[in-house]
Amino acid sequence: MKPTLLALDFDGVLCDGLPEYFETSWRVYRQMWSPASPIPAPDLFTRFARLRPVIETGWEMPVLLRALLLGFPEADLLENWPILVRQITDSERMVPEELATALDQTRDQWITRDRPDWLGHHQFYPGVIAQLRSWLNRSLSLVIITTKEGRFVQELLQEQQITIPEPQIYGKELGIAKRQVLIHLLRGMAQSNGRQPQLWFVEDRLKTLFKIAAEEELSSLRLYLAEWGYTTAKDRQEAQDSKRIQLLTLADFTSDFSCWPEPRVPYEQSAI
Incomplete structure (x- = not known):
């Protein structure tokens, strides 16, 4: 079996941009908080990388740096990030929309000044580009659903000679x-096909998958957690224990769909 439509997250599924996330976030951090040194501490990137799985949207990344430099324990940040990120932004009088704008502007400036350097801070996961080309050559219906600006996704894909039409990138x-x-995609497919479509979604953020699994209208979807992305050991174990979510390896992802894990039980809202 193969999907009627394959929906993919971008960061943590197709592309590893941790060096870029860190550099962009540090530049924004310097704008917002004016640290004494323009150079980050040697261990800051490693700590940031360990905590990348807590991030839902980009504006949170400079706040994560702030939390680390304020001395918040990593264990607390892993367990309580949704609460702590709001506490920090409130206490620092930071506005998420302003942080998001600062991140996008910083990226745009970086691309304008040194596009090869910006591109070089990203790396597609092994085998992913070849798999994308194979799917597109076979006319597989594919969309990307990401919390990244769509134009940045296009920049990175175009560098790899991958063309995905703009309407198929939901940024x-x-x-x-x-x-x-x-939900929008599923309804549109059902109306045009007149039957239940096979929609599969690959994401590396477990909380996002749980939210989707709780939607009754999406009970027919196959949901996959990308093991190779920004996940923790706890995330991977929860996915393995879940009846609704399948844990997907990179080897599975870059193989034929027949190698992808099958649902363990019929999809029902209660089987999460």
């Missing part, structure tokens, strides 16, 4: 939650 600029995008 942050649309302001629509991933589960709402999936």
Whole structure:
């Protein structure tokens, strides 16, 4: 079996941009908080990388740096990030929309000044580009659903000679939650095909998958957690224990769909 439509997250599924996230976030951090040294501490990137799985949207990344430099324990940040990120932004009088704008502007400036350097701070996961080309050559229906600005996704794909039409990239600029995008896609496919479509979604953020799994209208979707992305050991174990979500390896992802894990039980809202 193969999907009627394959929906993919971008960061943590197709592309590893940790060096870029860190560098962009540090530049924004310097604008917002004016640290004494323009050079980050030697261990800051490693700590940031360990905590990358807590991030839902980009504006949180400079706040994560702030939390680390304020001395918040990593264990607390892993367990309580949704609460702590709001506490920090409130206490520092930071506005998420302003942080998001600063991140996008910083990226745009970086691309304008040194596009090869910006591109060089990203790396597609092994085998992913070849798999994308194979799917597109076989006319597989494919969309990307991401909290990244769509134009940045296009920049990175074009560098790899991958063309995905703009309407098939659902980026942050649309302001629509991933589960709402999936509902929209599912309804459109059902209306045009007149039957239940096979929609599969690959994401590396477990909390996002749980939100989607809780939507009754999306009970027919196959949901996959990308093991190779920004996940923790706890995330991977929860996915393995879940009846609704399948844990997907990079080897599975870059193989034929027949190698992808099958649902363990019929999809039902209660089987999460």
